[in-house]
Amino acid sequence: MDRRIERLVRSKLRAVGRQYESARHAYRDGRSGESNGEREEGERDAEEAAGALPRDDEGRVRIVCRRHAERRAVALEGDLPACFDPEHPDCRGCAEDVREGSVETW
Numbered sequence: 001m002d003r004r005i006e007r008l009v010r011s012k013l014r015a016v017g018r019q020y021e022s023a024r025h026a027y028r029d030g031r032s033g034e035s036n037g038e039r040e041e042g043e044r045d046a047e048e049a050a051g052a053l054p055r056d057d058e059g060r061v062r063i064v065c066r067r068h069a070e071r072r073a074v075a076l077e078g079d080l081p082a083c084f085d086p087e088h089p090d091c092r093g094c095a096e097d098v099r100e101g102s103v104e105t106w
Contacts, residue, residue, distance in 0.1 A: 028096075036047050053098070064104040066090040071106045 053061045060073040063081065068089040074081040079099050085091045097103035 066094050
């Protein structure tokens with residue numbers, strides 16, 4: 001009986017996660033559509049957003065890492081943190097938030 005409940009809970013959590021990601025992408029697509037397709041303006045906005053993030057004495061951005069749940073000071077390579085792993089969903093979300101300037105900082 002416990003295994004059935006565990007499977008049910010896991011499947012429901014996965015469904016909620018998929019629904020959340022779908023809504024998040026729809027929201028982001030809706031917001032990006034407002035810029036009238038001006039790619040250069042979006043790139044400048046991303047650079048400005050990343051430039052407004054708090055930095056340490058060495059110029060590294062101070063973020064809270066989602067993947068490892070810890071405070072980090074990381075260098076930016078373009079608009080990506082140096083610790084970015086394109087295969088990890090937490091890293092992809094962090095990179096999107098850094099571009100928008102909405103990443104959790106300390």
